[in-house]
Amino acid sequence: MLIGAVADDLTGATDLALMLTSGGMRTIQVMGIPEDPAVLTEYDAVVVALKSRTIPATEAVEGSLASARALRQAGSRQLIFKYCSTFDSTDEGNIGPVAAALAGLTGTDLTIACPAFPTNGRTIYMGNLFVGELPLAESPMRDHPLTPMRDSNLVRVLQRQTQMKVGLVPFHVVARGPDAIRSAFDDARDRGDGILIVDAITDENLRDIGAAVSDFELITGGSGIALGLAANFAATGDFTPAEPPDRMTALPGRAAILAGSCSQATRGQVKAAVDGGIPAYQIDPRALADGSQSADGVVEWAIAQPAADPVLIYSSDDPDAVAAAQAALGREAAGQAVERALAEIARGLVATGFKRMIVAGGETSGAVVGALGVTVLEIGPQIDPGVPWTRAVGASNEAADGMVLALKSGNFGSNDFFNKAWNILTES
Ligand SMILES: Nc1ncnc2c1ncn2[C@@H]1O[C@H](COP(=O)(O)OP(=O)(O)OP(=O)(O)O)[C@@H](O)[C@H]1O
């Protein structure tokens, strides 16, 4: 194994795994701390998906260290710590504490922090993160329920989370290419910096940064930072890039979309699917709580729809409706009611022969994949930047083994994602 990665959420892990696959690396995604490192050795890259973005920092550190140890035991030569391209975190962590712990494990005196993902509109200039045209703190991430991002300057944000000295490699250096970036690393070491926010606006910047960190044992960032890493190993002859897949075979069986994300992108995708005529059922946390809707009832509805069509089951709603449900039930209870229902619905659908599933939202994906007992995902073709088709190649639920899943980050995907994703699947 060449690259081992620890990702702080499930859809984020899939995003990174797709980037590595696109670089020609044979990549798998493992759910949770790997129990048997020996089985990981036959891949070029392994991404461990944790659910550590918003848990207490001590637990995030513990899970990340255990995962990194397993990856290193399996022979990983370079470690990536993957977090969100919008740097989702609080002043208490978890990006700083996990990065510092992994630096300790790998004996690293200098690493980088680069969440840039230009294809999806995340760019960094003078340490400030932009989401599309907006500085992070003026983007919708300002009001994220768990990790509100109210400061766009990542040097400041990260310095509040760590005792490592945080520095910056500014754009005018990055624009001069790998040698200039390497020389900025030397200067940073002399200053005593431990971690550097690195500006990046284009994919070319990311490739140059990738070349400059070829000898780093630890790299931290979004999926974009992996853009240039496969090329380093190909250049030294450590592996021969495989052609990334452009289609994926899928077992015969019915298709469903389960959407628990309420992001603007997902709500647009739900509307496009409904407008396009996909049979759709909206679940509501209050109806689930008072028993007027049930997972069994939704599964019965789905079975009764024309078998040739995908079915859409969604809780996605606009911010006012979400706020009203949260006011009635409590924020956590409203979310849990939806997650539990979608997980149970997924189990019910798979038990009746559904074999193809799109799940929208990181928390929602975690609940669904957990309920299906999926432990390992093989990475297939890109549907849209950051979202591939995957196949469950390890699942404790026999009916889920071999099924295909697309786990979509809330904010990712084009408007017609739910309509078009099926077109790159072929019958096995
Ligand atoms: N109608 C609703 N009312 C209240 N809460 C809801 C509703 N629909 C979904 N939720 C909850 O909102 C949360 C959405 O989080 P999720 O991580 O799935 O999506 P996201 O934050 O858009 O995606 P990502 O983490 O990939 O960016 C879940 O806990 C879900 O159960």
Ligand SMILES: O=C(O)[C@@H](O)C(=O)CO
């Ligand atoms: O980096 C991103 O934006 C995504 O992979 C993600 O982590 C969403 O939760």
